[in-house]
Amino acid sequence: MAGTVSILSGATAAPSPRSVAVTEPRLFRAGLITVAVGFLGLVLLLPLGAVFYEGFRKGAEAYVAALREPDALAAVRLTLLAAGIAVPLNVVFGLAAAWAVAKFSFPGRNVLITLIDLPFAVSPIIAGMIFVLMFGAQGWFGPWLADHDIRIVFAVPGIVLATTFVTFPFVARELIPLMQEQGTEEEEAAVVLGASGWQVFRRVTLPNIKWGLIYGVILCSARAMGEFGAVSVVSGHIRGVTNTLPLHIEILYNEYNFVAAFAVASLLTLLALATLVAKNLVEWRQGRVVAIGPTPEDPAA
Amino acid sequence: MTIQVRGLTKRFGDFTALNDVSLEIPGGELMALLGPSGSGKTTLLRIIAGLETPDSGSVLFNGHDATDQHVRDRQLGFVFQHYALFRHMTVFENIAFGLRVKPRATRPSDQAIRSKVMDLLKLIQLDWLADRYPSQLSGGQRQRVALARALAVEPQVLLLDEPFGALDAKVRKELRRWLRRLHEEMHVTTVFVTHDQEEAMEVADRVVVMNEGRIEQIGTPDQVYESPATPFVYTFLGNVNLFHGRLGEGRLRVGDVELPVPELGDAAGQSAVAFVRPNEFEVDTEHQSWSIPAVVKRIRIVGPNARVELQRESDGFPFEAELPRHLVDHLGLTQGKRMRLAPRRYRVFPTSPEEPAVTDSR
Numbered sequence: 001m002a003g004t005v006s007i008l009s010g011a012t013a014a015p016s017p018r019s020v021a022v023t024e025p026r027l028f029r030a031g032l033i034t035v036a037v038g039f040l041g042l043v044l045l046l047p048l049g050a051v052f053y054e055g056f057r058k059g060a061e062a063y064v065a066a067l068r069e070p071d072a073l074a075a076v077r078l079t080l081l082a083a084g085i086a087v088p089l090n091v092v093f094g095l096a097a098a099w100a101v102a103k104f105s106f107p108g109r110n111v112l113i114t115l116i117d118l119p120f121a122v123s124p125i126i127a128g129m130i131f132v133l134m135f136g137a138q139g140w141f142g143p144w145l146a147d148h149d150i151r152i153v154f155a156v157p158g159i160v161l162a163t164t165f166v167t168f169p170f171v172a173r174e175l176i177p178l179m180q181e182q183g184t185e186e187e188e189a190a191v192v193l194g195a196s197g198w199q200v201f202r203r204v205t206l207p208n209i210k211w212g213l214i215y216g217v218i219l220c221s222a223r224a225m226g227e228f229g230a231v232s233v234v235s236g237h238i239r240g241v242t243n244t245l246p247l248h249i250e251i252l253y254n255e256y257n258f259v260a261a262f263a264v265a266s267l268l269t270l271l272a273l274a275t276l277v278a279k280n281l282v283e284w285r286q287g288r289v290v291a292i293g294p295t296p297e298d299p300a301a
Numbered sequence: 302m303t304i305q306v307r308g309l310t311k312r313f314g315d316f317t318a319l320n321d322v323s324l325e326i327p328g329g330e331l332m333a334l335l336g337p338s339g340s341g342k343t344t345l346l347r348i349i350a351g352l353e354t355p356d357s358g359s360v361l362f363n364g365h366d367a368t369d370q371h372v373r374d375r376q377l378g379f380v381f382q383h384y385a386l387f388r389h390m391t392v393f394e395n396i397a398f399g400l401r402v403k404p405r406a407t408r409p410s411d412q413a414i415r416s417k418v419m420d421l422l423k424l425i426q427l428d429w430l431a432d433r434y435p436s437q438l439s440g441g442q443r444q445r446v447a448l449a450r451a452l453a454v455e456p457q458v459l460l461l462d463e464p465f466g467a468l469d470a471k472v473r474k475e476l477r478r479w480l481r482r483l484h485e486e487m488h489v490t491t492v493f494v495t496h497d498q499e500e501a502m503e504v505a506d507r508v509v510v511m512n513e514g515r516i517e518q519i520g521t522p523d524q525v526y527e528s529p530a531t532p533f534v535y536t537f538l539g540n541v542n543l544f545h546g547r548l549g550e551g552r553l554r555v556g557d558v559e560l561p562v563p564e565l566g567d568a569a570g571q572s573a574v575a576f577v578r579p580n581e582f583e584v585d586t587e588h589q590s591w592s593i594p595a596v597v598k599r600i601r602i603v604g605p606n607a608r609v610e611l612q613r614e615s616d617g618f619p620f621e622a623e624l625p626r627h628l629v630d631h632l633g634l635t636q637g638k639r640m641r642l643a644p645r646r647y648r649v650f651p652t653s654p655e656e657p658a659v660t661d662s663r
Contacts, residue, residue, distance in 0.1 A: 185381050185385035188379075188385065189381060189385040190387070191373055192352070193402065193450070193454060194373050194402055194454060195373070195398070196373070207387075208389060
């Protein structure tokens with residue numbers, strides 16, 4: 001991208017030492033591209049290919065069998081369930097937080113912005129341990145929960161909680177800069193025209209942040225499905241009950257069941273690839289919207 | 302609809318945006334709020350709209366207190382400085398918005414909305430752009446769409462914040478005339494904010510000149526230009542020459558020149574400033590005591606007039622006079638020529654005592 005830009009500017013500018021300097025070192029550019037692509041291939045594509053290669057090592061039948069095994073299916077279900085709860089929760093939270101931060105100023109606003117990033121800063125293991133500390137048998141609420149026969153840690157609720165915690169910055173982080181940049185003028189215009197609060201949100205705010213929101217949801221889902229650390233701590237690794245896909249893969253691998261491990265891993269990889277494609281589609285869509293261009297803000301005269 | 306504003310005060314932190322402002326805008330009038338940035342004009346407009354709440358004071362529509370009325374219920378049209386068009390909606394949908402969000406009971410049918418919007422599009426002469434998005438329009442087109450969107454709900458009051466601020470000079474001139482014509486057709490009470498004196502003069506019925514959160518003067522364009530009430534209005538509207546001097550015996554002494562100021566007869570010894578517009582000078586051939594001996598430094602011909610840059614002979618103080626071109630030709634004025642210029646009209650404002658007078662030294 002940057003290369004294209006400089007070539008263009010070099011070509012349109014009058015002949016000057018600078019344009020020569022920009023266009024001349026073909027060799028250098030070729031070298032740079034080779035290094036980048038080579039590194040990408042070695043560190044990313046090769047391992048990715050290896051996952052599929054290892055999964056199919058004993059043929060397609062073994063691959064399919066590994067995926068159709070009840071524990072694997074249970075892991076898929078649990079993963080989708082956790083993501084299915086965590087993502088909507090974080091959409092609601094993200095919208096609320098972004099709205100609050102971008103459109104109002106209130107005491108504690110900066111604290112909120114900082115806190116949103118906390119899950120990024122804290123190691124997932126610690127996140128998991130917080131939940132064990134709070135809801136585990138020896139934890140703060142442990143006895144009360146035991147009395148009421150509610151299981152959180154080493155059960156599905158714990159996994160959902162941990163997943164939600166780890167993924168909650170994604171939507172908010174995506175929306176805050178977007179909403180800050182858009183300001184409140186369009187909302188004000190809508191209110192003056194007689195729109196109610198809900199109408200303003202539905203007809204003006206939401207459509208304006210739609211692509212950012214979708215992008216945040218995609219990133220959030222990808223992370224929710226792939227999360228290992230925090231979930232590992234609260235899960236208890238009960239096969240078919242509290243194992244998500246990443247945990248299931250680890251167990252299979254530790255049991256030297258490589259074909260099954262890689263088969264399931266390839267499934268997770270496919271999910272990730274699908275997410276990437278979706279993300280690029282959204283980015284492309286967003287890029288088009290930007291290219292047609294939101295109204296350029298003229299400097300206040 | 303008549304708008305009354307009573308004792309409005311608004312502070313943002315330490316900054317006082319409005320300081321006890323009162324104003325009455327008769328129904329059907331086109332009024333300009335004119336002032337430099339930071340003078341409080343936009344804040345006043347936003348308080349009238351209900352987009353900002355005053356710290357004290359009240360806003361009345363047709364005599365009814367509307368200070369606590371929600372923006373949505375005020376039935377007004379607001380055009381934002383940067384238009385604030387809904388970027389994801391077509392031009393058509395932008396204009397239709399105000400009609401579509403009406404409660405079901407009062408909402409017009411789709412058919413009625415359609416014909417209303419098409420009428421407005423014709424009015425702004427952009428019916429061929431109905432399916433475009435705001436980003437595909439030029440600045441002037443966006444401005445007109447913003448206006449049509451505000452008019453769609455048939456507002457009782459139309460408020461415009463720097464409506465032409467972001468447009469280039471030619472488009473701005475066209476739109477000004479267009480707004481004026483539109484107002485003559487619709488007769489909606491209209492208030493617009495501008496920092497451009499020419500714009501205010503050309504478009505408005507009356508002009509409110511604001512400075513530092515206060516109203517300096519309210520009057521027709523002619524009144525505020527021809528008889529400015531305060532030194533600020535003098536300097537803000539048009540070019541003006543300032544002559545510092547000292548009062549005594551009903552005269553303002555500026556060096557050797559004595560300007561008669563009978564109305565300030567008893568303010569002896571106080572320093573004061575005389576304001577003279579360049580076009581208020583005439584050539585003096587009779588050596589009056591109030592004419593200023595000067596040397597021509599430069600002559601610029603602008604259309605039918607000549608702008609003559611001069612230096613006062615006594616101390617080289619520069620000032621400017623605007624004379625008819627034929628007179629300049631007739632007198633054979635050239636650079637270096639000596640002449641006497643008498644202010645035909647001027648106004649003297651005593652300077653505040655704590656502010657020491659700068660007596661002619663420059």
